[in-house]
Amino acid sequence: MAGDLDLLIGTWTVRVKGWVWEYDFRRDGGVTWRDLGSMESGVGNWAASSKLVNMWWKGSTTRESWQRPLTSDNDHTWYESSYYRGKYRIEKTGFTPPSPTPPSGPTDATLIDVAWDASRTSLRFALNRMRLLQRQIKYFEDSGGSEDAFNELRRNYRRDIAVISRKLLVPLNAMDPAFRSALASAINLVEQNLALPKSLNAARAGGKCVDPRPAFAWTTPRRKPPDTDLCTSWFTSNADLQRDVVTHEYFHTVGLGDISVNNTTDALGNANTMAQVVAFLHDRARQKNSDGNEQMIPALPTP
Structure with a gap:
């Protein structure tokens, strides 16, 4: 699942109750947040286990977890704080799903x-x-x-x-x-x-x-x-x-x-x-050659 951590890096929109925040994840394990409705912001860290991405914030007892494998828009999350406990919505900002690879023709x-x-x-x-x-x-x-x-x-x-x-x-x-x-x-x-x-x-x-x-x-x-x-x-x-x-x-x-x-x-x-x-x-219904030539006139009996 290492590939889903590539998806993690970058900016996410996070919606918890009536708040809308923006998280920015870095590869070095750092993460920042800012409130899109105010000038509040903060810093924290993240770490990944085989099943979760866990976050904690400087000066706060709030803890968050996102289930792996990550997807660009989901609510497989958990928020633990003194003012809210439960799931919330996350969405990768500016994420464009890769175009599906067209099926290759027969060899x-x-x-x-x-x-x-x-x-x-x-x-x-x-x-x-x-x-x-x-x-x-x-x-x-x-x-x-x-x-x-x-x-x-x-x-x-x-x-x-x-x-x-x-x-x-x-x-x-x-x-x-x-x-x-x-x-x-x-x-x-x-x-x-x-x-x-x-x-x-x-x-x-x-x-x-x-x-x-x-x-x-x-x-x-x-x-x-x-x-x-x-x-x-x-x-x-x-x-x-x-x-x-x-x-x-x-x-x-x-x-x-x-x-x-x-x-x-x-x-x-x-x-x-x-x-x-x-x-x-x-081919019991065929009435001409497979190259389209020599139409059978009169038609052959079928089947």
Whole structure:
């Protein structure tokens, strides 16, 4: 509590019954008082214990105590004299409370940890949805095309089927061989992404981010373990985009590129397409990419 004794030093306004006095404390243990309504004044001493600041005055039997820790305006006090016994009010003169320290933003390491965890969570969720869809397709096939199996497929997997169809450029028919083949390939790619270790570097403007081409991150394709460098623009992006960039970059490690998409083979070979498949499967109400582009028209089913 030594810091509260720093607060003690200086001038205080003291109100006892109808009197208003001014006390001036010095670091050497001396204290003076003066009556603001008259010219009366005096001198005394103060001393601090672990719980109190005690005062006594020259030529007087009056004793005073202030409870510690001190605050700039309080009545945690005691006055003992022949004319008054009790609590009274004290206030530090001209005291301005220190401005609160603004909370610091998250560190680079924290942002990376959050994005990594979110990326892995979205991948696991998307993988689970695709595996369940794959099983339901097989169940429908094995049932000989039962109406119950078909209704469950439509009721529970409408969005998943639409995402796979729209993003991987296959028919909107889960029983179509092209759909089933693309689904199996997507499952395999997500499994590979999930198996990779965490290796994300806060490069900002250094490392591979010195490349003048604008990018959120850079990763050497097919290099294992990954060597992803996160650039300055990544750190100022929204959380969903940070998550999806991590997912995207790890698809580069799997072997996917940044290519134009004209058919299913291209889609399965494009890191951005696969990252968005994961995002749209995980974010059940999402209707556009996390960077705000590619609005889904018509809208995807929800949830």
